[in-house]
Amino acid sequence: MIKVENLTKRYAGFTAIENLSFEVGKGEIVGFLGPNGAGKSTTMRILATSMPATSGRATVAGFDVFTQSLDVRRHLGFMPENVPLYKDMRVSEYLNYRASLKELTGRRRRERVGDVTELCSLREVEGRVIGRLSKGYRQRVGLADALLNSPDLLILDEPTAGLDPNQIRQVRELIRNLGKHHTILLSTHILPEVEMTCNRVVIINRGHIEAADTPENLVNAMRAAGGIRLEAKVAPNDDGRVLLAGLPGIKEVCLEQEEHEGPEEGWTHFTLRTDAGRDPREEIWRLANDRRWTVRELSRRRATLEDVFVELTHGDDL
Amino acid sequence: MSKFLTLLAREVRAYFYSPTAYVVLCFFLLLTGFAFYMDVALLSRGPTEVTVVEGFFNSVPFWIGFILIFPPITMRVFAEEFKMGTIETLMTAPVRDWQVVLSKFGGALVFYAVIWLPNFLYFVAFERIAKVDAANATGAFWGSFLILMLVGMFFLSIGCLASVVTQDQIVAAVICFCLLTLYFFAGLLTFFSPNVSPILRDIVSYFSTLEHMSEFSKGIIDSRRVVFYLSATALILTLTHQIFQFRRWKA
Numbered sequence: 001m002i003k004v005e006n007l008t009k010r011y012a013g014f015t016a017i018e019n020l021s022f023e024v025g026k027g028e029i030v031g032f033l034g035p036n037g038a039g040k041s042t043t044m045r046i047l048a049t050s051m052p053a054t055s056g057r058a059t060v061a062g063f064d065v066f067t068q069s070l071d072v073r074r075h076l077g078f079m080p081e082n083v084p085l086y087k088d089m090r091v092s093e094y095l096n097y098r099a100s101l102k103e104l105t106g107r108r109r110r111e112r113v114g115d116v117t118e119l120c121s122l123r124e125v126e127g128r129v130i131g132r133l134s135k136g137y138r139q140r141v142g143l144a145d146a147l148l149n150s151p152d153l154l155i156l157d158e159p160t161a162g163l164d165p166n167q168i169r170q171v172r173e174l175i176r177n178l179g180k181h182h183t184i185l186l187s188t189h190i191l192p193e194v195e196m197t198c199n200r201v202v203i204i205n206r207g208h209i210e211a212a213d214t215p216e217n218l219v220n221a222m223r224a225a226g227g228i229r230l231e232a233k234v235a236p237n238d239d240g241r242v243l244l245a246g247l248p249g250i251k252e253v254c255l256e257q258e259e260h261e262g263p264e265e266g267w268t269h270f271t272l273r274t275d276a277g278r279d280p281r282e283e284i285w286r287l288a289n290d291r292r293w294t295v296r297e298l299s300r301r302r303a304t305l306e307d308v309f310v311e312l313t314h315g316d317d318l
Numbered sequence: 319m320s321k322f323l324t325l326l327a328r329e330v331r332a333y334f335y336s337p338t339a340y341v342v343l344c345f346f347l348l349l350t351g352f353a354f355y356m357d358v359a360l361l362s363r364g365p366t367e368v369t370v371v372e373g374f375f376n377s378v379p380f381w382i383g384f385i386l387i388f389p390p391i392t393m394r395v396f397a398e399e400f401k402m403g404t405i406e407t408l409m410t411a412p413v414r415d416w417q418v419v420l421s422k423f424g425g426a427l428v429f430y431a432v433i434w435l436p437n438f439l440y441f442v443a444f445e446r447i448a449k450v451d452a453a454n455a456t457g458a459f460w461g462s463f464l465i466l467m468l469v470g471m472f473f474l475s476i477g478c479l480a481s482v483v484t485q486d487q488i489v490a491a492v493i494c495f496c497l498l499t500l501y502f503f504a505g506l507l508t509f510f511s512p513n514v515s516p517i518l519r520d521i522v523s524y525f526s527t528l529e530h531m532s533e534f535s536k537g538i539i540d541s542r543r544v545v546f547y548l549s550a551t552a553l554i555l556t557l558t559h560q561i562f563q564f565r566r567w568k569a
Contacts, residue, residue: 011568048410052567073412080410084403086328088335100324100409147405 001026001153001183002047007056009042017207019056024200026152029179031198032187038188039207042080044157047185048078059153059194061152074103077146077182081157083138087131091122091141094130095148102149116144120174136167143174154178156186160193172197191305195219203304203312210312215274218308230270230284231297238291240268245289249278267296322417322424329395329425339429342390346433349383349394350374354440370444371453375462375535381528385498389491392477395422396562400485409566419478419559426474427467432464457537465534466548469527472524473498477553502527 002024009016017039024030034040046053047060049069060273063071086094095116099109117123120140130141139159146154160168161174168190176197178184188194194201195215203211203218207272211218234240244253256269274280281298288295333339357373360366366373399405408418422496441452441459453459480493505526508519523529530543 011420045406048406050410050566065490070412070414073410078407078410080403080406084405084407086404087402088332097324097328098407098411101321101408101413103321103412105320142407210543228388 001028001057001060001250002060002185003166004043004047004058005056007043007046007058008054009039009046009051010054015084015207017204020204020207020209022154022202022212024183024185026183027179029175029184029186029198031194031201032185033189033194033201033309035190036189038204038313040204041234043159043204044078044185044187045080045289048076048080048155049073050078050080059097074149075152077149077151077154079142079154079156079159081161083142085130085138085141085145088129090127091119092126092132093273094141095144098145099148099183104149112148112150116147119147120144121170130178135162136164139163139167139171143171150181152183154182154184154186156184157188158189160188160190168193175249191309195305205313211308215305219305228272228274228279228281228284228300229297230272230288231267232270232288233266233294234268235291235293238293240293243291244270244272244284247280247283248255249275249280251275251282273285321403321413322421325413325417325421326424326428329421330428332394333391333429336394338390338394342387343433346383346387347436349379349386350437350440353377353383353384353555355550358444367455369451369458371441371458371462372535374440376528376532381502385495385502387430387433388473388498389480389494392426392474392481392494393487393491394481395426395478396482397485397487397490400565405566415563415566416559419562423475423478423555423558425530426478427471430470430474431467433565434463438463453535453537455537457539458535460530461534461537461539465531465543468544469530471551472547472554475558476501479554479558479561482558482565501525505529547548550556 004020004022007020007029008018020039020043032040032044033076045051047058047065048070049065052066059065060072061075062291063075065072089097092113095113096109097259099113104112117126120143122137122140122144125137130138133141139162143159144155146156152200156175160171163171172193175184179197186198199214201211201213201215201218202209230244232240240242241253243253244250250272252273254271256271272280272284281302285294285295335405354374356379357370361368361370367450368376375492396405399408409415438459444450444452446464476497477494480497481487481490483493484490505528507522507530508514508526514522524542524546530540533540534543
């Protein structure tokens, strides 16, 4: 549905994205992640024909975004960041206006406007002026607009920004339902949201793609970083660090001195990094048992997409 | 075409959503009302060479009001879209750039024409009450209306140009006002210094709006003026279109 090849965009003296290449297949929900200023919006704008790239090629539904922009627009629903709307229009009036711009006429237009009004639960605010609506409703008006022409591809730039947790949940639900019939490319900062809604994730940083895979694969690859936490009273003659490092499947042992547990003499915290896909907790327990250590915590921290994100993009915001 | 009409309808309606339209309308009617009063008061003192229509369209209060209405009409057309970011939703719908530019200009022109409608009631009222013709011939009415539309088109296109270069409406209004004032006073050159060379005089009279107004309100419809204003409007709109594309592309 989307094919991006070596896309580069330079603003005066600043490169927003460089040699970006990725593909989005039909029916996928792809999450587009990256720190602020990574080039997410730039890429989405280029795909939505809102501005041209400096070099490279991108096609949407088989049409070139630059030379066949009108065809691209016919197959596309785009919701820009911050959802710009005409604040002086009423909701139904705005949707009708947008529908005729999107070449819907007569009965078909009435049907589609009715459909998206229902789908985005806008019935009760239909007659209200957009400028007086809450942020959540405006977001939904923007989404309704993007859906009007039943687009093959939906591009949503931060669809849940500025919403409260309930509204986020509603929008997420809506997106997941839409995913059954549409291909969706969405950007967001809320990572659990991506894990819940997207089939695939593209992480970009400083205009480059850092990773592109399913959320599960990314997290699995990172599981080592999640690691195992052990809190034990090590026998006085033992060097816990060396013993633990000798176990199979352990990559690295870190000692943690926890300042706030000053009075608790004798307890040591270990953070163990393990090889990918291995869970050596059993061996650790056996070791501790053999050496007569007192264990009060042995747990595995599950890596999340957040760990992946931080790992891949860390340090750049400093 | 239907998309152009959709865009045009939205532009025209946008004027009446905002209070600006009504403020401009009231202000302009007040000034022209005053101009008309002065006109009639002057003419009722004794026999003159001018008709009511001529006197009205060539009076100082009329011109002050006339120059002042353009900036508030056109300042928002592009600047607001850029500022609010709605340009992005607009330009990702299947519309062409020139459709947007023409609809914005067209919307302004329709609103401008609406502002004019009540003004012609002055002459209707005058003829009814005074039982005297407001002009020597109906051609004077048509001529006045025609030149108003022609000059209006040209000035509105300048306003659109001013609005497309900035995202601040006030800046757009100021640019528009400066350009129009400059243009208007350049046309008064021969009036200020009568001793200029005949070539310069010819050049100035070619674009002097004041002189054109005086001709047309007598009923002299000169096709050179029609061509001048139409082509100048087309030129400025082309320029507007170019800048519009450039701004979107470098953004």
